[in-house]
Amino acid sequence: MRGVWHTERVKSAEEELMAVVPPGSLMRKAAFGVATHALRLLSGRRRVTLLVGAGNNGGDALWAGYFLRRRGVGVSAILLNPAKAHAEGLSAFRRAGGRIVDEVGTPDLVIDGIVGLSARGPLRPDAAALVESVRAPILAVDLPSGIDPDTGEISGPFVRAHTTVTFGCLKPVHALADCGDVHLVDIGLRPTDPDFVLLDRSDIAWPVPGPSDDKYTQGVTGVAAGSATYPGAAVLSTGAAVLATSGMVRYAGPAADAIRARWPETICTGSITDAGRVQAWVVGPGTGTGSSSDGVLRSVLEAGVPVIADADAITLLAQHPTLWDARDPDTPLVLTPHDREFERLAGPVGVDRVAAARKAAQRFNAVVLLKGHRTVVAAPDGRALVNSATSSWPATAGSGDVLSGIIGALLAGGVEPFLAAGYAAYAHVLAAELAADGAPVPASGLMEAIPAAIRALRRS
Ligand SMILES: NC(=O)C1=CN([C@@H]2O[C@H](COP(=O)(O)OP(=O)(O)OC[C@H]3O[C@@H](n4cnc5c(N)ncnc54)[C@H](O)[C@@H]3O)[C@@H](O)[C@H]2O)[C@@H](O)CC1
Numbered sequence: 001m002r003g004v005w006h007t008e009r010v011k012s013a014e015e016e017l018m019a020v021v022p023p024g025s026l027m028r029k030a031a032f033g034v035a036t037h038a039l040r041l042l043s044g045r046r047r048v049t050l051l052v053g054a055g056n057n058g059g060d061a062l063w064a065g066y067f068l069r070r071r072g073v074g075v076s077a078i079l080l081n082p083a084k085a086h087a088e089g090l091s092a093f094r095r096a097g098g099r100i101v102d103e104v105g106t107p108d109l110v111i112d113g114i115v116g117l118s119a120r121g122p123l124r125p126d127a128a129a130l131v132e133s134v135r136a137p138i139l140a141v142d143l144p145s146g147i148d149p150d151t152g153e154i155s156g157p158f159v160r161a162h163t164t165v166t167f168g169c170l171k172p173v174h175a176l177a178d179c180g181d182v183h184l185v186d187i188g189l190r191p192t193d194p195d196f197v198l199l200d201r202s203d204i205a206w207p208v209p210g211p212s213d214d215k216y217t218q219g220v221t222g223v224a225a226g227s228a229t230y231p232g233a234a235v236l237s238t239g240a241a242v243l244a245t246s247g248m249v250r251y252a253g254p255a256a257d258a259i260r261a262r263w264p265e266t267i268c269t270g271s272i273t274d275a276g277r278v279q280a281w282v283v284g285p286g287t288g289t290g291s292s293s294d295g296v297l298r299s300v301l302e303a304g305v306p307v308i309a310d311a312d313a314i315t316l317l318a319q320h321p322t323l324w325d326a327r328d329p330d331t332p333l334v335l336t337p338h339d340r341e342f343e344r345l346a347g348p349v350g351v352d353r354v355a356a357a358r359k360a361a362q363r364f365n366a367v368v369l370l371k372g373h374r375t376v377v378a379a380p381d382g383r384a385l386v387n388s389a390t391s392s393w394p395a396t397a398g399s400g401d402v403l404s405g406i407i408g409a410l411l412a413g414g415v416e417p418f419l420a421a422g423y424a425a426y427a428h429v430l431a432a433e434l435a436a437d438g439a440p441v442p443a444s445g446l447m448e449a450i451p452a453a454i455r456a457l458r459r460s
């Protein structure tokens with residue numbers, strides 16, 4: 001699990017560290033890391049241009065230019081604000097034979113030291129024009145300039161980084177925006193209590209049956225999904241639950257025939273009242289928002305077991321706030337909105353997706369999984385994680401139905417709701433990657449790749 005810290009917290013941690021280390025040493029460590037990665041990217045080529053802004057980010061770039069000069073690289077620097085360029089960095093750079101120029105030229109690599117942690121808004125016009133003229137790969141110092149460090153928001157011109165070299169710890173931009181390959185350089189910073197986390201494969205403890213388990217002890221998943229109009233949503237959600245864990249899946253609803261035909265191992269009934277006992281319910285995919293769906297959602301919320309509410313269930317909760325009263329507040333609830341469903345429930349997502357999900361989680365006393373290329377999971381206790389997709393192939397119809405089934409199976413298997421949502425998001429991305437393999441994949445293909453994803457997770 002890797003931590004991510006907001007810039008204010010990083011700045012105060014840096015200040016504490018700077019008070020006890022020799023002046024300038026942090027910047028030189030950071031810059032040395034930049035130069036090391038630049039040399040790797042250059043692999044023998046020899047021309048670099050630095051884009052140098054007015055703050056310490058520009059200072060890092062100038063010191064990196066100094067180290068590169070000492071390795072025989074030809075380095076030129078464009079100073080965006082010559083009067084405010086980092087004085088020590090600039091004199092070291094000049095001493096080492098670095099040249100000050102006005103144009104980017106035709107370097108093999110450009111180093112973006114325009115702005116770092118103190119960035120606000122997109123690139124200003126002069127910086128934007130320079131970046132526009134770059135043809136070489138760009139190595140961003142700390143973060144790609146023009147992208148908001150705390151939200152990843154892009155609201156105008158920005159740097160498209162091939163690689164980002166950052167220092168001490170990850171900041172939200174690295175999890176929420178495309179920064180190319182991100183490398184972390186140790187400068188001795190040891191912040192604690194991250195603002196949110198990123199899951200790694202090794203963090204994921206998928207439920208595995210033991211010798212004394214039978215089909216019931218592993219948790220039975222109930223699925224209340226689909227309708228005469230949308231039987232496919234039920235097939236995908238139920239199938240994902242069947243494939244995600246061992247044990248048993250019960251289906252209750254109008255798509256029972258389609259489910260029996262595709263998933264003979266499920267126990268099917270037409271109505272939720274005959275469904276039998278389950279340890280978690282998946283509700284919402286393809287149910288529609290009519291009065292019978294309203295009744296199903298109410299029954300599920302009253303059942304006293306963990307619930308994952310997706311799609312139409314979220315719309316119903318937004319339209320009929322009295323439905324919330326059906327829920328025992330101590331029973332875990334996971335809500336999995338995409339942006340439009342989120343807006344119906346809690347208002348516009350806004351630019352800070354992590355803050356939006358966190359606020360909604362607290363408001364609804366539920367785990368909120370906000371879907372997207374970068375999925376955010378937030379718990380009512382304030383925990384949050386971000387899971388990035390490796391491609392956009394999962395943006396396909398029915399893909400969310402698959403996710404809901406995986407979450408349901410993990411909840412039924414006793415995985416704590418925040419982690420159930422996080423593990424499911426991770427496995428969903430991995431299944432999509434394995435199934436797509438560089439070409440479009442339908443949601444049913446993504447679903448069928450769930451076992452391969454779990455195998456890959458368990459091998460790591
Ligand atoms: N504080 C520390 O101990 C360390 C800081 N380091 C570096 O210092 C950076 C932070 O430095 P600063 O706080 O001095 O600030 P920055 O260098 O991030 O930026 C400050 C300057 O950028 C300008 N600016 C802001 N938004 C802009 C935009 N959209 N377009 C163009 N220019 C813009 C501002 O006018 C300001 O003068 C980090 O990102 C990192 O690169 C590293 O040297 C490691 C150690």
Ligand SMILES: Nc1ncnc2c1ncn2[C@@H]1O[C@H](COP(=O)(O)OP(=O)(O)O)[C@@H](O)[C@H]1O
Binds near residue numbers: 373397401402
């Ligand atoms: N651009 C994207 N890149 C990667 N994954 C995405 C992207 N957009 C959406 N997703 C993922 O695809 C799924 C879509 O779910 P959803 O919108 O509910 O679709 P549906 O209702 O058709 O099942 C979610 O898991 C979401 O995180």
Ligand SMILES: [K+]
Binds near residue numbers: 115140145
């Ligand atoms: K930068």
